[in-house]
Structure formats: C-alpha cells, structure tokens
Amino acid sequence: MGFRTATAILVGRAVRVAARLRGGGSAIPGTIALKIAPTFLEDTISRIPLGVVAVSGSNGKSTTTNMLAAILREHGLKVFTNPSGGNLPQGIASAVLASVSVTGVLDADIAILEVDEGYGPKITKMLKPTTVLLLNIQIDQLNRYHEPDRVVRMLEQVAGSSTRALILNRDDNHLVDLDKRLPGTREVTFFGASPELISGAAHGVASADRFDEGHIDAGAREAEVTVTDVGDLQAVLAIDGRDVAVRLPARGLHYALDAAGATATAKAILGDTFRPGLVTAALGGLSTVYGRGELLQVGDESIEIIMMKNPASLQLNLDSLQSAPEQVFMAVDEGTPDPSWIYDIDLSNLDHIDVITGSKAWQFATRFGYADIPVGTVDLDVREALKLFLALPRPTMGRKTMILNYEQMMSIRKILGFKELEGGGQ
Amino acid sequence: MSDLTLRILHLFPRTLGMNGESGNVDILRRRASSRGIAVEITRLEPGVAVPLQVDLVFIGSGPVSAEVQAHPGVADVAPGLRLLAQQGVPFLAVGAGFQLLGETVTLADGTVLAGAGVFPVRTVIAGERVVGDFVVESRLGTLVGFENRGSYIDIGDAAPIGHVVYGRGNLAASGPGAGASAAAAAASDGSSTGATLVAPDARVEGFWVDNLIGTHLHGPVLANNPALADWLLETALARRASTALPPATPDLVEIDRRAAEARATIAAAPLSE
Numbered sequence: 001m002g003f004r005t006a007t008a009i010l011v012g013r014a015v016r017v018a019a020r021l022r023g024g025g026s027a028i029p030g031t032i033a034l035k036i037a038p039t040f041l042e043d044t045i046s047r048i049p050l051g052v053v054a055v056s057g058s059n060g061k062s063t064t065t066n067m068l069a070a071i072l073r074e075h076g077l078k079v080f081t082n083p084s085g086g087n088l089p090q091g092i093a094s095a096v097l098a099s100v101s102v103t104g105v106l107d108a109d110i111a112i113l114e115v116d117e118g119y120g121p122k123i124t125k126m127l128k129p130t131t132v133l134l135l136n137i138q139i140d141q142l143n144r145y146h147e148p149d150r151v152v153r154m155l156e157q158v159a160g161s162s163t164r165a166l167i168l169n170r171d172d173n174h175l176v177d178l179d180k181r182l183p184g185t186r187e188v189t190f191f192g193a194s195p196e197l198i199s200g201a202a203h204g205v206a207s208a209d210r211f212d213e214g215h216i217d218a219g220a221r222e223a224e225v226t227v228t229d230v231g232d233l234q235a236v237l238a239i240d241g242r243d244v245a246v247r248l249p250a251r252g253l254h255y256a257l258d259a260a261g262a263t264a265t266a267k268a269i270l271g272d273t274f275r276p277g278l279v280t281a282a283l284g285g286l287s288t289v290y291g292r293g294e295l296l297q298v299g300d301e302s303i304e305i306i307m308m309k310n311p312a313s314l315q316l317n318l319d320s321l322q323s324a325p326e327q328v329f330m331a332v333d334e335g336t337p338d339p340s341w342i343y344d345i346d347l348s349n350l351d352h353i354d355v356i357t358g359s360k361a362w363q364f365a366t367r368f369g370y371a372d373i374p375v376g377t378v379d380l381d382v383r384e385a386l387k388l389f390l391a392l393p394r395p396t397m398g399r400k401t402m403i404l405n406y407e408q409m410m411s412i413r414k415i416l417g418f419k420e421l422e423g424g425g426q
Numbered sequence: 427m428s429d430l431t432l433r434i435l436h437l438f439p440r441t442l443g444m445n446g447e448s449g450n451v452d453i454l455r456r457r458a459s460s461r462g463i464a465v466e467i468t469r470l471e472p473g474v475a476v477p478l479q480v481d482l483v484f485i486g487s488g489p490v491s492a493e494v495q496a497h498p499g500v501a502d503v504a505p506g507l508r509l510l511a512q513q514g515v516p517f518l519a520v521g522a523g524f525q526l527l528g529e530t531v532t533l534a535d536g537t538v539l540a541g542a543g544v545f546p547v548r549t550v551i552a553g554e555r556v557v558g559d560f561v562v563e564s565r566l567g568t569l570v571g572f573e574n575r576g577s578y579i580d581i582g583d584a585a586p587i588g589h590v591v592y593g594r595g596n597l598a599a600s601g602p603g604a605g606a607s608a609a610a611a612a613a614s615d616g617s618s619t620g621a622t623l624v625a626p627d628a629r630v631e632g633f634w635v636d637n638l639i640g641t642h643l644h645g646p647v648l649a650n651n652p653a654l655a656d657w658l659l660e661t662a663l664a665r666r667a668s669t670a671l672p673p674a675t676p677d678l679v680e681i682d683r684r685a686a687e688a689r690a691t692i693a694a695a696p697l698s699e
Binding site: 147212359361367369378 | 440443446447448489490495644645677680688697
C-alpha cells in the first residue's frame with residue numbers, strides 16, 4: 001500500500017467519525033479519500049480475493065445488490081458491499097473507509113458493488129470486475145442521460161469490462177442481445193420471467209423502446225433462472241428444473257426479477273458450490289431497502305412508501321397495488337427536474353390524492369386534473385403538507401401511502417425521525 | 427356544435443412519443459370534449475398516407491435515435507403535410523418532430539436528412555446540450571416548460587414564439603456572457619426579490635408564423651400552457667366551421683388555475699444543470 005492510500009485511510013476515517021457525529025454527510029469521507037489518493041479504490045478493493053461483481057441498470061440496483069450479497073453470505077462468503085444509493089466512486093470509497101483496516105485490507109472474499117449507470121464505465125475500468133449483472137434499461141432521468149441509447153452504450157461498456165461472467169435480463173429489449181455486441185469472451189447467462197407473467201403484467205417490464213431493426217426479441221433467450229409465479233410477497237424461481245420459493249421485499253414482478261437476477265449471478269459466481277435451497281433462506285432474512293416498498297411505522301400507523309425514481313419504477317409500483325390506496329400523499333421536488341413523463345403513466349390505480357407537496361406539486365396537480373383524479377390539498381411547504389396528511393384520521397385499512405421521489409423520500413424520512421441516511425456508512 | 431368532430435392528426439406517436447409528448451394530444455382532446463366538441467384522433471405511423479381531412483396536426487419529440495428511425499417516413503407524408511399547412515391547418519411540432527418537419531436536419535456525423543419542408547427552418551445537431559427549465563415570453567403571455575436539446579435550429583427571418591427569459595432557445599447565444607450557463611447564472615443570481623430574470627441578449631425560441639408553431643418546450647408544452655392549447659383549438663375551429671371556442675368549463679378552469687401556479691413556481695425560480 002502506497003503512502004497516499006495510507007494517508008487517505010487515516011484522514012478519511014477521521015472525517016467519517018466527525019461526519020457521523022454531526023449525523024449524516026455520507027459521501028464526504030470518500031470524496032476526501034479519493035482526493036488524497038486517486039487510486040484509493042483500486043488499492044483497496046482490487047485486493048479482494050474473488051474480485052468484484054458489478055450490478056447496474058435503471059432500476060432495482062440496491063435491492064438486487066442486497067439480495068446477491070445475502071445469497072453469497074448464506075453460502076459462507078464474506079462479502080464487501082456498498083450501502084444502497086452509495087453507487088458513485090465517492091460513495092463506494094466511503095463504504096471502503098467503513099470497513100478497511102489501517103493497512104488497507106478489506107476483510108472480504110468478494111465485493112458486490114451497485115454501480116451507477118453514468119459512472120459505470122469509469123468505475124468498472126478502475127475495478128475490473130470479474131462478473132457483471134445488468135438488470136434493465138428503462139426510461140430514466142432523461143434530463144441526465146438525454147436518451148436511453150446513451151444508457152445502453154454506457155452499460156455496454158460496463159458489460160464489456162467483465163472478465164469472467166455476464167448476467168443479463170432476457171426480457172429487456174436492449175439487454176436480450178447485448179452480449180452479441182461485445183468484444184472479448186466471457187460466460188453469458190440470462191434470467192427472466194415466464195412469457196405468461198410478462199404478458200400478464202399491465203405494462204410488462206416497462207423496458208425502454210428500441211428503434212433499431214432486426215434484433216432478437218425480448219424473451220427469446222434461454223434463461224438460467226426464471227420467475228414462474230408471483231404472489232403478494234413471494235415468488236417462485238425455476239432453477240435447473242427445480243422450483244424455489246422466495247420472499248420478496250415488496251409486491252411486484254420487478255422485485256421477483258431482481259431476485260432471479262441475483263440468483264442467476266450467485267449461480268455464475270459459485271458454480272458447483274451453488275445451492276438453490278440457500279436462496280430461500282437468504283432472501284427470507286432480508287429487510288427492505290429504504291423507500292423500495294418499505295413500511296415505516298409512525299406512531300401507531302404504518303406508512304407505505306412508493307418511490308417514483310422514474311417512469312418505470314412508478315408504473316410498476318402502481319401496477320402492483322391491489323386496490324386504490326385509501327390515503328395518499330405525494331411529494332416531488334427538483335430531484336425530478338422534468339416530470340413530463342407523468343403524462344405517459346397509467347394512473348388508473350389511484351382514485352384520489354389527499355395532499356401534494358414539493359416544488360413540482362402544481363405540475364402534478366395539473367396532471368391529476370387531466371386524469372380526473374381528485375386532489376385534496378396542494379401545499380409547497382413539505383412540513384406543513386406532512387402535518388396535514390399525518391393528521392388525517394386513521395385509515396380503515398390501517399395504512400397510509402406516500403408516493404415520493406428519491407430526494408423527498410430521503411428528506412421526509414429525516415423529518416419523520418428516521419435518522420440513518422442512505423449512502424452512508426454502516 | 428353537435429355534428430362537428432374535430433380531426434386531430436398525431437404523427438409518428440410511437441417513434442416520437444417519449445417523455446409525455448402524447449400528453450399534448452390527450453390535453454387537446456380533453457379541452458375540446460369538456461366543451462362539447464367531439465374529437466377524432468388519427469395516429470399515423472411511418473408508411474401511411476396523410477388523410478386529406480384534418481383540422482389540427484401534432485408531432486412530438488424523441489431522442490436522436492428515434493428521429494433517425496422516423497425519418498424514412500417523412501418523405502411519404504411531406505406533400506400531404508405541406509398541403510395542410512397551406513390550407514391554414516394549425517400545426518404544433520415539438521423537438522425532434524419540429525426538426526423533421528423543417529427543411530434539413532444535419533446529424534453529428536455530418537449526414538443531412540431531408541425534412542418535410544413544412545417549416546422553413548434548418549437544424550444542426552451540435553453544441554453543448556442545454557438541460558433545464560425554460561421560460562419564454564410570447565404573445566400569449568409567459569410560456570413555461572423544460573428545455574433539453576443538443577442542437578441548433580435556424581429559423582432565418584421568421585418570427586419565433588417569443589423571447590427567452592430563461593434557457594437558451596433556438597441558437598447558441600452570441601455576445602458577452604451569453605452562454606446558457608452564464609444566462610442561468612445571471613437569471614438565478616441574487617435573491618428572489620428583485621432578481622432580474624431576463625436573459626442578457628436577444629435569444630428567441632421556436633417558430634410561430636400564421637398557423638404553424640414549432641418549439642423545444644417540453645413539459646409537455648400544453649400541460650403548463652393551456653392558452654397555447656386553446657389557441658390551436660380556436661384556430662382549428664375558426665378554419666373548419668367559423669366557430670368560436672366555447673369558454674372553459676369549470677373542470678378546465680380548475681386545471682388552468684393549477685397550471686398557472688405551476689408556471690409561476692417555475693418562472694419564479696428556474697433551474698438548469
């Protein structure tokens with residue numbers, strides 16, 4: 001270990017302690033460590049014996065990384081991973097600081113890293129993953145990526161960096177044949193859902209449209225792990241002709257596909273030592289990742305959080321509602337700079353909204369007007385709006401519902417007194 | 427008004443339908459039907475001829491890849507569209523659709539695509555992409571939306587929709603301090619009270635001559651700007667049946683109140699990347 005990395009660890013850890021005492025400031029220690037030692041990630045993570053597994057895609061990265069880490073741990077491996085949302089270089093560096101020894105050693109057999117699409121090419125070039133898992137390419141953050149094709153190209157670079165194995169979603173329009181466009185060789189396997197499940201879902205897997213012609217259709221590859229049934233909070237995965245029941249963090253085919261992706265990846269990594277039965281145990285013991293179908297307890301009421309990171313995640317989460325939620329709060333701010341896509345969303349699973357807040361509230365209220373969905377109160381002051389919503393009588397179904405963008409999910413958690421912040425240390 | 431059905435032609439809805447663009451057509455339909463005017467929408471994909479009887483034409487936006495994909499269909503619809511335009515049928519063309527209905531689109535690799543020639547404008551895919559809130563002062567008042575483009579559009583001496591208050595507009599701005607980010611900085615400088623939100627040069631947005639409107643306002647554009655939607659419906663009705671657009675019904679009045687709040691919120695504190 002070089003002098004710079006040693007210094008980065010000492011300074012970074014000190015900053016981390018200081019930041020935690022102040023309550024938050026998750027990515028700052030990593031940012032500082034990378035400033036001191038630009039090769040900080042290579043120097044620490046590259047020394048892990050079984051190498052790096054990168055997980056990327058538009059939606060489900062945190063959930064799937066969590067699942068894959070659990071399955072590998074259930075198989076007896078020591079796993080280093082980045083906490084949900086900490087998927088930029090500085091977030092990963094912060095995670096390293098939380099577990100690295102002063103001599104620069106991470107006590108882990110394998111690293112499972114959730115990787116941001118935009119930073120994916122840079123991160124994978126640094127860390128040279130043995131294995132890459134790509135989940136999906138959906139319309140996401142157009143203000144940031146401008147067009148899905150750019151995301152496709154970035155993920156092609158990520159996939160091409162894998163030296164040993166690549167795991168792809170066969171039901172995604174762009175991923176179904178992504179392996180055919182890559183130079184080099186590696187073992188390629190697929191996961192997916194049965195055709196009946198895909199056609200039975202209101203909006204399929206909400207995969208981004210593809211405009212080039214003559215490519216392989218989504219679904220037309222043999223899958224190593226297939227979702228064959230989805231229940232309320234469980235799913236059945238077919239693995240090597242064997243049906244394995246797994247628990248899901250929340251309702252929905254998209255969560256079942258995340259589980260299939262994690263399982264197929266564990267299988268690719270572990271080879272002969274993979275045991276399908278351990279998947280059930282691993283996924284049964286997981287808690288939900290923040291804001292992904294999470295239930296918060298506030299006083300004696302529970303609040304279901306529906307995150308609307310992007311059109312696909314909102315549509316799939318709305319599709320998985322079993323009835324129109326009784327009390328609905330919505331908060332959207334500048335984290336969603338261009339909400340044009342709400343006009344592409346089928347909102348028919350909602351029958352009213354009680355309170356809308358955040359700087360984009362009036363744009364959403366206008367949309368609901370055109371969709372004939374009644375809106376109670378619009379108040380741009382998030383705290384006031386929250387107060388109003390929490391003061392509503394207890395719902396007969398015992399559950400309130402919040403539809404939030406990522407930034408509002410984080411800030412509302414904080415307001416409600418849930419202190420741990422995503423992207424921080426453990 | 428009972429036997430009048432307004433015929434809207436929606437061009438290339440699948441290829442140029444990303445990011446809420448179809449919302450523009452839904453909004454036109456709703457604003458007509460609430461007032462008792464029936465609407466018939468023809469969704470035209472590439473390879474099909476333009477119908478002769480049309481009262482309003484809409485084409486939406488999409489990424490460059492979709493624009494390239496839609497382009498082979500342009501030649502087939504060009505003569506029909508030019509005829510409709512000459513007959514005074516109102517057009518709303520947004521983003522990539524606006525570009526394809528112009529004269530040429532020059533791609534980043536230098537390839538020149540021939541447009542439909544409805545709008546006398548030329549597009550070049552180039553320059554730094556501008557992404558952010560977009561505020562334009564027009565003859566219908568303040569129009570608000572979202573700008574997300576990596577191209578320049580030259581409208582020659584034609585009239586624009588209006589002057590840019592926040593954002594970039596058709597061309598790279600010239601003159602000192604005229605970059606998009608410089609304008610953004612100037613516009614958001616200082617406190618909200620008394621801050622000047624006028625861009626430091628004469629940048630303009632879009633194209634509006636007679637019945638033809640082209641723009642890079644997204645949002646979708648008609649969601650935040652119902653006055654523009656009503657202008658299109660008014661123009662279509664006047665041409666078709668010399669009929670005035672009935673006043674907004676209570677449901678529309680409430681929607682428009684919300685849209686006015688949305689415009690005010692964005693215009694008071696516009697942001698860009």
